[in-house]
């Protein structure tokens with residue numbers, strides 16, 4: 001019987017020292033004001049080289065990231081592999097800036113595909129469009145503004161980078177997930193991803209499109225896309241997530257006086273997410289799905305849907321995924337029961353990974369229940385271990 005309460009399985013790969021470090025980290029994250037000032041310090045570290053960078057690397061970075069280089073990630077990959085969990089190497093450079101940085105990010109993503117070809121413990125490659133394209137360009141395209149000639153050329157380079165990555169994934173049979181981002185650039189991203197799916201997903205699910213179910217329009221979009229891909233004889237990959245930019249979305253909508261695209265209540269997001277996962281599992285013959293969530297109920301809902309449709313729990317088209325440093329109790333318990341599980345392992349230079357780390361910390365404060373849950377389970381496991389001695 002699968003239980004997310006089984007902390008012995010949940011933390012089997014963590015030493016007491018690591019658990020105590022995680023306990024401190026989540027305790028700090030629980031404190032909203034500390035995270036706010038923490039973000040401020042992190043931003044400072046970003047601009048001037050403070051020795052604080054070392055301390056950050058030892059604690060926050062080590063908890064949420066694999067390392068600064070692919071080489072540094074190898075121990076994490078094999079540790080997860082021993083638990084039957086695949087790694088998704090996520091080069092965490094967001095909004096890095098110029099054309100050279102975008103080309104560099106593209107090359108690094110391609111290196112992860114090359115590594116995945118040799119390393120069976122890597123399940124997917126992943127990238128974000130803002131790692132290979134200028135935010136303002138994606139924003140302009142999403143707003144359907146007219147592009148200048150240099151911008152049209154710039155856009156061609158973006159398309160070529162994305163195409164090179166997906167083609168590499170296609171040639172090496174390594175599926176590629178494409179993250180979803182802010183709604184005001186997501187229109188451009190969705191169009192680009194749809195084209196990539198039409199090119200590369202004829203025989204198998206190579207490109208995965210991310211659907212953010214906190215957006216009111218996305219459940220309908222998922223169903224519409226499904227019909228379109230099916231008619232065009234493509235096998236889409238869908239990564240289902242709730243969405244990471246809620247506060248930013250709401251603030252912008254308020255400032256620019258348009259109606260927020262996000263459900264006004266969490267229950268709206270939750271039911272859209274659960275309906276989307278059931279829809280995907282019920283149509284697994286025609287698609288592949290990755291359930292990207294730390295929500296216990298949604299993960300259990302997926303298990304019920306798998307049971308109800310009588311498909312194997314390790315069906316090659318059903319995947320579960322969580323982020324490194326979060327919800328090991330879900331990942332490890334699912335993996336120990338034979339489900340396909342992977343962990344997003346961000347890596348990259350400390351400075352470039354900062355926006356990612358800030359988002360994780362802020363997300364944990366905005367979802368107070370989740371941080372409390374992590375702390376409760378860590379405390380429970382530490383107590384269990386001390387009773388054993």
Ligand SMILES: Cc1cc2nc3c(=O)[nH]c(=O)nc-3n(C[C@H](O)[C@H](O)[C@H](O)COP(=O)(O)OP(=O)(O)OC[C@H]3O[C@@H](n4cnc5c(N)ncnc54)[C@H](O)[C@@H]3O)c2cc1C
Pocket residue numbers: 178179180181210212214241242243244245246262263264265266267269291292293294295321322323344363367370
């Ligand atoms: C493997 C993986 C990949 C991911 N990739 C992406 C990605 O590509 N793009 C992206 O945007 N995010 C991504 N995320 C983050 C994800 O979108 C969520 O922010 C995060 O997982 C928390 O949601 P949850 O399902 O784990 O569960 P929960 O903790 O139950 O839900 C929290 C989420 O619910 C929503 N929510 C909270 N309060 C409200 C409210 N009052 N009203 C409406 N909605 C509310 C928000 O989306 C919030 O993040 C990814 C997460 C994982 C695990």
